[in-house]
Amino acid sequence: MKVGLFIPCYINQLYPQVAIATLELLEKLNVDVYYPSTQTCCGQPLGNSGYEEDSKGACQLFVENFKEYDFIVGPSGSCIYHIKKHFDILEQTPEVVKVRENAYELCEFIVKILGKTEVGASFPYKVGLHKSCHGLRGLNLGSCSERMEPHYSTEEDLLNNVKGLELVKLNREDECCGFGGTFSVFEEAVSVKMGKDKIKDHLDSGVEVITGADHSCLMHLEGLINRDNKPLRVMHIAEILNKTL
Structure with missing residues (x-):
């Protein structure tokens, strides 16, 4: 192919x-x-x-x-x-x-x-997964908490097979981060509050690294993390899946 x-x-x-x-x-x-x-x-x-x-x-x-x-x-x-x-x-x-x-x-x-869930990656950290709205509810990459359906997630399938990685369960795991593209420009205050709520959930859950499949959302969270000097790293899921020791 x-x-x-x-x-x-x-x-x-x-x-x-x-x-x-x-x-x-x-x-x-x-x-x-x-x-x-x-x-x-x-x-x-x-x-x-x-x-x-x-x-x-x-x-x-x-x-x-x-x-x-x-x-x-x-x-x-x-x-x-x-x-x-x-x-x-x-x-x-x-x-x-x-x-x-x-x-x-x-x-x-x-x-x-490709039919793979194990890619030979190694990443010994506590990781929180941010499920972006477009991926979750648009592309159906995972199940949504508001729907009564069996749990599934392509991102979790991959992360759960990364050696040493502990995938931390969040309290509000599929809530929007507030970015929403131009929404973060036109509704800045709401966007910032949603982002800070999302970051707090990761911190409260003991997460060391936030990951996800949309770096636009991660960019929004990373900006808030850096501005407030929060002890969190942000990495795209591709970077984690490409990591080996």
Whole structure:
């Protein structure tokens, strides 16, 4: 299978270590990975702000960059959700349909397509998992506490097989962190309060490292942690799954 590696713009600019970890992890799993060098933003920021028509160019360019691959894999649930759900603004050509149907968040790709839950990682820390709203309720990467359904989580499946890692159960494990893209700009006070509540839950639970599959949420939490000098580290799940001793 040919896999196109999609690196969201904010990861490319601010967290290149997450992109590197994603690539190295996929290569360790013997995936044939390609990186289209002309890729740009998937259009999510414009779409989230109500400018979907203005995002069509970015969306169409994304399709052009990734239409030749069997799968598109990215370390961002929110961006992948945008591709799968909001590229309906484009004419549904075979290329657009193919891209939408074959775009996968990293953890989902490893568990559901590669059929793996153990990737040879080692990380001897107490870890708290932040389940982002787009990944949890959009991509259905895990069960939601408000629904009466059997528990499942692709992220937990992977983390529970990391040697030495203790996955800490939180009190409010699938509550929003308050980021929400431009929500954190237009509703700053509410966003900050939600983020601080989320951080307190991790601290109260004895967490050493917060992880998740959406670095946009982690960026929001990390900013609040650093501003208040809280004793927590923040790492994308790709970085943990790529760690070995």
